[in-house]
Amino acid sequence: MKLTDLLFLSSLKQVPQFTLLVLALLLSPFAHSAQDQQQAEQELQELKQVINQLQKQLAENRSQQTDTEKAIQAIDVKLSAVSKELRETQLKISNNKKELNQLQKQKTEKNILKEKQRKQLSSQLRSAYIAGQEEYIKLLLNQEDPAKISRMLQYYRYLNQARIRDIDALQKTLEELQQVEEKINATTLQLTELEAQQKQQVDQQLSLKSQQTQALQDLKKEYQNQNSRLAQLRKDEQELQAIISSLQKTLEEFAPKQSLKGLAQYKNKLNWPVKGTIQHRFGSNKFANKVKWNGIVINAESGKNVQAIHNGQVVFADWLRGFGLMVIIDHGQGYLSLYGQNESLLKSTGDWVEAGEPVATVGRSGGTTEPGLYFEIRYKGKPQNPVNWIK
Missing domain, CATH: 1.10.287 (Helix Hairpins)
Structure with missing residues (x-):
């Protein structure tokens, strides 16, 4: 990957911090020879410059949040740390x-x-x-x-x-x-x-x-204007899509020979990431008949383990506006699974996980009022109905 190609990433307004991801991929078994290793290190140095720009852009985007949104993010992150320590x-x-x-x-x-x-x-x-x-x-x-x-x-x-x-x-x-x-x-x-x-x-x-509940009530008051709420939801979706597009491009460039086989052969065979009832279904109305759910929301008890549906590598583990504490797992061949609204994250970017392994705990981060899991499956960036993959 050339630096000119990487600069494309800097044009995105919403891109996650994925330094560890790239490091893990570049230093993975795919770089077999000393020459490959040297080239990987050179690319990593070039990439670091781009990442610094992306981090500044991400910080700038988050600085544009309202005080209530900033408060929610701060509380979610603190709660995640405390919950993990408690665990x-x-x-x-x-x-x-x-x-x-x-x-x-x-x-x-x-x-x-x-x-x-x-x-x-x-x-x-x-x-x-x-x-x-x-x-x-x-x-x-x-x-x-x-x-x-x-x-x-x-x-x-x-x-x-x-x-x-x-x-x-x-x-x-x-x-x-x-x-x-x-x-x-x-x-x-x-x-x-x-x-x-x-x-x-x-x-x-x-x-x-308790602070989280108060912040959510404040946010609800801010969203009384439907137009502002609709704009915010669309902005959240765009941010997530930008992140996924960035991850997909990075994975395709740096891991063309990865051993992960994807999810195609596991349709209707995967286990639920958490046990519970579906509150919101894929494709159902999310807001004012103008925004649809790209995944499902599973009602579950706060603190319960969220399990990986299949083996893969964690490529994102961070707080994301509108989705809270989010884990994204790459399963190979263009398949990603997303787990949002978590109370705490148990894995970090670059970690390899097995099917059924806990990756997070159920919560209500990101501005949701009730504990549950937001769950998506994507193929080459496009949302898939998760129910079709779960047995």
Whole structure:
């Protein structure tokens, strides 16, 4: 790809930040030889100049948003970060509880072993005290059978060695038990700290959601004028289309030999990205019979996992006006799947994902009032009815 070709991208008014995408593609297995690698690095340097221009243009476009739209974006991004941190904290708490259960189990087993060893050793010592000295004196007084004396001495020697081994085993058990108890104390302390952290994150999340609700009410007031609302919706659609066109061109230029096989053979075979009811269907009226839905909206509980419908590579993961926190996955051969309105993003640009792998969590970012997932499938930039692809 020549720099003159890349400059075409800078003419777009709405283009996402996809530095990591290009880096991932240029440094991918498609660049096999050292010459290919050198050329890829040269192209990357040229591309960086264009990307800087695109980032400035993107920042300029976002600066033209209303104060309410800026507030919604800021809240959505903060909420995404907090929700992701909360998710990670909850995972750590779950792992700590599992570890604590295992440690408690080990402690119980060690205590049972300790008592068994103590009883066994106590019994041996008691027997030795009662009978040992008398038998040993009789042995010394019996001088008629030297062979028997030798065997009896050997027997007592083995018996003493066995007792020493039992004592050592008990000592080892006591040391292991102490180590387990120390781990239990450390894990319990960590769990307490994590739970306190979780409470703070939950409180922060609730506060941000409250701010989000207020911002959405303010936005609704701004959109009372139908003409301004229609203009905004069309502008949002144009921005998304510009992003998709840019991604498609980039993928075609930089990944002509990609191994992804597309979705053509998976029609009516793919799983739903999230379980729920369809609130808005593909092609139905979105606003004033002048804007149609290019995808579907699935009502779902806030925070639920949004799963990739098929394997592919994340080529966009960012906030987009009108669509909120958006993930776009390239499945190859011109097929893209889009997941919008998310509460948090679990993947970054350049990540490879498998079918069914969580890529985001359900939310209501981007100015939507109810939690749900906005879901699209596109082929060579054109919207497809997602229902035709889902089994």
